[in-house]
Amino acid sequence: MDLYEALEPLLLEGDVAFEMKISGIQFHSGKVKKGDLFVAIPGLTTDGHEYIADAVRSGAAAVVGEKELSGLPVPYYRVSNARLALARLADAFYGHPSGRHTMIGITGTNGKTTTSYLLRYILESAGITCTLIGTVSNRINGIELPSTQTTPDALQLQQLLDQSRDRAVIMEVSSHGIDQERIGATRFDYAVFTNLSHDHLNYHKTMDDYFKAKARLFGQLKEQGEAVINSHCEWGARLIDQLLALDKNVQAFGESEWNELELVRVISEFPLKFVIREGGEHHEITLPLPGVYNAWNAAAAWLTARRMGVKPFTIKQALQTFPGLPGRFEIYRHPAGARFIVDYAHTPDGFQQFLRTLSTLQPKRIIHVFGFRGNGDPSKRGQMLEISTAWSDLIILTLDNLAGVEADHLLEEMGMLADRYGGDRIVLIQDRTKAIEYAWQQAGADDVVAITGKGHEAYERNFALPAASDRETVQYLMDRT
Structure with missing residues (x-):
């Protein structure tokens, strides 16, 4: 040492x-x-x-x-x-622990968590033990540990890697984690790029800066490391060009015939069925997660697993039996017949993909509950509300984490944006649990109620109802009914 x-x-x-x-x-x-x-x-x-x-x-x-x-x-x-x-x-x-594992780093604006869970399930189905480090939790040697941020600080990360006796380590890698050198000395066998869209511009200032932070992950590949990149995303295509110019090993997935993995067509979104082509073989996939965006997440996981030597049959079976993950498209049934769906969607692109998928269910109404974060990117708030008004019949704006920002300040901004984008279709309710309760009271047969922004996350303060998360709030309302 x-x-x-x-x-x-x-x-x-x-x-x-x-x-x-x-x-x-x-x-x-x-x-x-x-x-x-x-x-x-x-x-x-x-x-x-x-x-x-x-x-x-x-x-x-x-x-x-x-x-x-x-x-x-x-x-x-x-x-x-x-x-x-x-x-x-x-x-x-800690003795350079990333050298003792097959290291997989997954970065992108959306899809990191779902892709990591899909890949872990595939690899474990193939008999490959996995450590998972990310947003929802850290799972090491079969033991679940709490997670406080997507990418741990540099010291905790090396401690976790040292503790792990698993063959593979799957990490969600955030742009903050890269920029703040949390992965500064970690080397990866596979670096996966899911997509890039508007987020975190309060931190990175421009999309180009945001992209450059994400791209740094691919400079930390091991000598024989491989990049797995979504070419369907314009930023992914740009990253591919940059890496190929450096003579890096790039494996692409997208909608073009030249991709190593091609998403040929989506048969249905709910349930999700789609066809991929790898080489000369076509595979029809059924995944118990809805939405085209999850077909892309599955494609990233498939191609990474294939590069690790997992057979197509094993991957296909794993995807078909995937048990889901906390806070991502979790469905609860309302007594009147409405469906309440808790999801982590928190970016303009995330809203667009998620709400468009809900529309394929052909609900009577889409009721959307979401809020703004005090430390979030303020430049995306208008876009998020505009997208929500395009798809939703009733919007209930509430608060997310305040993070030191005065509630009155956020409420004033929400009021101004509501006047600009939605008018009578937008209701402001400060208390997040009461906002969900209001949606519960308004919901009727064949309505879909989307509660977005927090997913699995616990509340950071107490609200009116005795619940510690969006999931618990819905469960409390179900139990009380």
């Missing part, structure tokens, strides 16, 4: 030897124990350099940071990028 070697490419100043014994690595000063190495990270809200003295008092044996400092009672190593230093140090400390 040569931590200095991991640090050296980023080192601006510090001792030329790294001979002290380090018992652990931390970037939260409150977790530092005697003998630990403390990495001071300049954060978005707090700066780890302000806590160096606390870390030293707690027993830190050495400190790594970006700022020019002197007079510390322990060795200090100044680096050009503390986040990347943390990733490299953690990777070295």
Whole structure:
């Protein structure tokens, strides 16, 4: 374990030897124990350099940071990028664990979670044990662990990879995770690109910046690594061109004959039946998830599994028996005959795909419940509401996570957007559980009620009804009826 070697490419100043014994690595000063190495990270809200003295008092044996400092009672190593230093140090400390697994990283605006669950189910059906790291939960060595963010911080990620005894690791890789170097030292056998559409522009500023962040994942492929990319998406086509120019191994899926996997046609959306072509073989697939967008998710999983050597028959059988996943198109039956559907859709493209799929059910009405997040991308809110009004008969606007933003501010913005896009068809109800209850009271036979934006996620604060999530709110209303 040569931590200095991991640090050296980023080192601006510090001792030329790294001979002290380090018992652990931390970037939260409150977790530092005697003998630990403390990495001071300049954060978005707090700066780890302000806590160096606390870390030293707690027993830190050495400190790594970006700022020019002197007079510390322990060795200090100044680096050009503390986040990347943390990733490299953690990777070295845990013995480069990504090299011990078949690593699969899945990135894209939508579909990461569903694709990862589909791929895990396929691989496990083929006898390949899988670790899953992502939005809903982390599953390692057959044990479910809670997940607090799509891509764990660099230290936790290397700890999880080190703990895993599974043959394959499937990771959802977010643009934030890439940009913040959480995967900075991780190498992948397969990198999968699902799609790219409007999201996170409060963070990345432009779609081009957002794309460049996603594309960085493909620079972390192992020497024989392969890129699996959706050519049907214009950003995927652009990524393919870039990687081919670098002589990378690219496997494409799309609607063109030149793709390694071609989506030939969709027979029906609910239930989902579609035909794919791989080489000279055509396969008709039945998947117990509705919507064309899930055909694309299944195509990504199919092609990745095939590159790993899984036979078509095994993949087809796994897709046909897929048990679903939490918070994605979960259906609940209303006593009056309406269908309540909880889903994670939270982007303009996600709304378009999800609500269009609901329309294929030919409901009497589509009632749509959703809200805005305080820390979300404000530039997409008008688009989301415009799309909702195009497909929905009644819209109930409510609040999502406030994330430090005043509720009154969000409600005022919702009111202005409601006047602009929907008028009388839009109802504003601040309390999220009461908004769902209102939809419950309004729903009649053959209506479809869509509750989007949170899916599996727990509420971050208490609401009027005794429920901790959208799923629990619907279940509470069912039990009370």
